[in-house]
Amino acid sequence: MTDLKAESAKQNSEEHAVFLEAENIVKSYGGVHALKGVSLTLRAGEVHGLVGANGAGKSTVIKVLAGLTRADGGRIRIDGRDVEVATPHQASDLGMNFIHQELAFIPSMTVMENIMLGLPKKTHFGWVDWAAIEKDIAPIAARVGLKASLSTNVKTLSTAENWLVNICRALVRKARLIVMDEPTASLSANEAERLFAIIEDLSRSGVAVLYVSHRLDEIMRLCSRVTAFRDGRSVACLEGETLTRENLVEAIVGGAVEPLVREERHAIDGPVALSVSGLKRLPRVRGVDFSLRKGEVLGIGGLVGAGRSELARLIYGADRVDGGKMELNGIPFAPRSPSEAVHKGLGFVPEERRSEALLLTKSLAFNMQIANLSNIIRSPALPLIDYRKRRTKSEEIIRDLAIKTDGVDTPVGRLSGGNQQKVVIGRWLLRRPDVLILDEPTRGVDIGARGEIHRLIRDLAAEGMAVLVISSEPDELPDLCDRVLVMVEGLITRELTGEEMNRNAIIEASYAQAS
Numbered sequence: 001m002t003d004l005k006a007e008s009a010k011q012n013s014e015e016h017a018v019f020l021e022a023e024n025i026v027k028s029y030g031g032v033h034a035l036k037g038v039s040l041t042l043r044a045g046e047v048h049g050l051v052g053a054n055g056a057g058k059s060t061v062i063k064v065l066a067g068l069t070r071a072d073g074g075r076i077r078i079d080g081r082d083v084e085v086a087t088p089h090q091a092s093d094l095g096m097n098f099i100h101q102e103l104a105f106i107p108s109m110t111v112m113e114n115i116m117l118g119l120p121k122k123t124h125f126g127w128v129d130w131a132a133i134e135k136d137i138a139p140i141a142a143r144v145g146l147k148a149s150l151s152t153n154v155k156t157l158s159t160a161e162n163w164l165v166n167i168c169r170a171l172v173r174k175a176r177l178i179v180m181d182e183p184t185a186s187l188s189a190n191e192a193e194r195l196f197a198i199i200e201d202l203s204r205s206g207v208a209v210l211y212v213s214h215r216l217d218e219i220m221r222l223c224s225r226v227t228a229f230r231d232g233r234s235v236a237c238l239e240g241e242t243l244t245r246e247n248l249v250e251a252i253v254g255g256a257v258e259p260l261v262r263e264e265r266h267a268i269d270g271p272v273a274l275s276v277s278g279l280k281r282l283p284r285v286r287g288v289d290f291s292l293r294k295g296e297v298l299g300i301g302g303l304v305g306a307g308r309s310e311l312a313r314l315i316y317g318a319d320r321v322d323g324g325k326m327e328l329n330g331i332p333f334a335p336r337s338p339s340e341a342v343h344k345g346l347g348f349v350p351e352e353r354r355s356e357a358l359l360l361t362k363s364l365a366f367n368m369q370i371a372n373l374s375n376i377i378r379s380p381a382l383p384l385i386d387y388r389k390r391r392t393k394s395e396e397i398i399r400d401l402a403i404k405t406d407g408v409d410t411p412v413g414r415l416s417g418g419n420q421q422k423v424v425i426g427r428w429l430l431r432r433p434d435v436l437i438l439d440e441p442t443r444g445v446d447i448g449a450r451g452e453i454h455r456l457i458r459d460l461a462a463e464g465m466a467v468l469v470i471s472s473e474p475d476e477l478p479d480l481c482d483r484v485l486v487m488v489e490g491l492i493t494r495e496l497t498g499e500e501m502n503r504n505a506i507i508e509a510s511y512a513q514a515s
């Protein structure tokens, strides 16, 4: 990629026109002050970063700009004129387009129908003229590198292709601003590179991009200016020489973050907690063997789509196994459901936390204790929930993980995305299973909490828990693990330990072909 950051900084220094100004936006939900006063200025053609800890208010301000939520105060100006953004339709008419993490398409429709949703369509004798529409969209699809046919059903597309369709949708609407929320969260390294090249192209053509992410490397690489939110306020807009990683971290957390001291990692020689041999579910998992010892943190690296989450789902009983065997603490283990797996001593944090792990309308305390009733009943003879105990234990975890909430009774659905994630992790800190499987444990989690979660995982292992961590971030596994396995096309192809266990070796092994 060419040096987008330098180019975009140059563009800004040439005083590109201000497209959007949001000034002193305030928003409360009941007693929760989500935005206490945030301001943001976006110029045409700039890639502008938006950073902040979990719960700092990033999603809320995006919802205000998108016309999904009404602010209680403040003003929004576009091209210097005060505007009202009361509906998503108005936001789109003003040139603002939004690509959220949960990509919103109508699954039964084609790519073209989804792109054109809500727009007036060309007609021919009263019929929608799809052939003419396709002709109009084709050059835009080619520009972003969308190879899938426009008449394919969106259901069949990969996450990366979904992103491209979303960008096409924005360009068809003549977007002047595209807001991208954690864009690389589900993309492989190659797909992310492709997205960066598209962002570069958008920036050159004068489209502003608001890039919201916890991944500071990407922010540093792509953005010429970055606004930081802290606790519902915009606390800094960094650019030029002030835009350094240290300044960003300081603006996000209000101080320096202690790095995880990476102690010398030794081979773990405790007894085997989980052994897996020949485990299969075709076509994604093609015969996997490994053993995980008590006290060990074992990482599984690889590309998105290599079969790692599918492997985890087989272990915790969410999917049926086609072949192979497992043992937990030396005893044959073949769970037919996640609840059976939990009952036998397994814990898991799935990749899709919102849909698979949380009851969003239930309280934080309920969600934390859901797998954990034996710890909070009064006595085995009197199996009634001790609500005081439940509250105290939940409060401890809220403190340890710095979960941002106004109390243990708050419904989990009202927490920010990253804080919801911490609740699922907190659940297993309370239960302390023999084996804990974490699929992308720090995705969407801010830099402070990431360190805290890493520290907690190491502490759990030090107490004897066996931990399996799946991560697509090659930096995360060497920081955290005693040993790393790399999975390619449904098979474990490499084991990395000691000096060999580094970022480059993981990337290299991830791209090697499976036999």
Ligand SMILES: Nc1ncnc2c1ncn2[C@@H]1O[C@H](COP(=O)(O)OP(=O)(O)OP(=O)(O)O)[C@@H](O)[C@H]1O
Pocket (backbone or CB within 6 Å): 029, 032, 033, 034, 052, 053, 054, 055, 056, 057, 058, 059, 060, 061, 404, 405, 414, 415, 416, 417, 418, 419, 444
């Ligand atoms: N519908 C709601 N009801 C009550 N509180 C809410 C609601 N939506 C958001 N909040 C609160 O507003 C605050 C800001 O949340 P927001 O989702 O904007 O944070 P964020 O910066 O996007 O966090 P993350 O990085 O975790 O996604 C949080 O304290 C959150 O709990």
